[in-house]
Amino acid sequence: MDTTVGGFPTTRLRRTRMNPVLRAMVRETELSPKDFIYPLFVVPGKKVKREVSSMPGVYQMSVDEIVRECAEVYALGIPAVIFFGIPDHKDEVGSGAYDDRGIVQQALRAVKKEVPALLLITDVCLCEYTSHGHCGIVRGEEIVNDPSVELLTKEALSHAKAGADMVAPSDMFDGRVGAIRKVLDANGFTTTPIMSYAAKYASGFYGPFREAAESTPKFGDRRSHQMDPANGDEALREVAQDIEEGADIVMVKPALPYLDVIHRVKERFGMPTAAYNVSGEYAMVKAAGKLGWVDEERVMMEVLTSIKRAGADMILTYFAKAAAKVLSK
Ligand code: PBG
Secondary structure, three states: OOOOOOOOOOOOHHHHHOOHHHHHHOOOOOOOHHHEEEEEEEOOOOOOEEEEOOEEEEEEEOHHHHHHHHHHHHHOOOOEEEEEEOOOOOEOOOHHHHOOOOHHHHHHHHHHHHOOOOEEEEEEOOOOOEOOOOOOOEEOOEEOOHHHHHHHHHHHHHHHHHOOOEEEEOOOOOOHHHHHHHHHHHOOOOOOOEEEEEEEEOOHHHHHHHHHOOOOOOOOOOOOOOEOOOOOHHHHHHHHHHHHHOOOEEEEEOOHHHHHHHHHHHHHHOOOEEEEEOHHHHHHHHHHHHOOOOOHHHHHHHHHHHHHHHOOOEEEEOOHHHHHHHHOO
């Protein structure tokens, strides 16, 4: 039996595109400010608001400014933020990361008090806190796994104690989700969810972030723990393992060059899936927009729509505020 229905001229796909009202009615993917998680960079001091040169519109901010920013973000209908901390002092073991008076911990307490309904997520990693810029402890040339994981569990616990609503390990060491889950549970944080950076690639698109977070490695790179951009099947194994260890939300990062991975992860696991529209993706759109080479607003909305269409339930993006403003027009 021929199951083909309505070839041309019976079917004209343009019919549902002619009228903007109908075009909107058949639209399959709708963005909302509720889809966004806004990344914020917290620095020591007071009244500090320093723009990141490779990320126009993105700032390093002191806690007082972060509080103000969070109120604005919440008022725009964005439900969540993720904090990255840049400490006063860096050392070999990243002790600022798990200091209960650390910079992220201060921000958590201050924002919880002033904007209690905003969901506060923390990036759990050591790279912003270590003098060498690596995500864990370094012995010789090697970034060692298990001792680093132990420090990450301390960091996650310290964040939870300071009021984090969710922790997000971004290091890509083996076994860290399970280890963090165990430590949170043992300390009474059984209901604090973990959003794992599950399939995180060793990407050139993190360049501007490393300026924002002052976390460029002093030697070597992150290829011994982050994923090879050429691999897709392996991403599914990474995600499966994190789910087994207790991840509540799984993330694919970066987003645009890995839309296929987002799609496969969502299809395979049906888990709440996040995608990180990273700094380099942001910087490219901003730069081309500034040069007048693309229509920045239009391209921004198209990029975010594509990430959601691929299967992401939530998007970490520096465009959150700008896109929320467009959506409320
Ligand atoms: C690690 C971390 C990185 C990003 C988020 N968490 C950088 C890295 O792995 O080097 C990148 C985010 C971005 O590029 O926007 N703490």
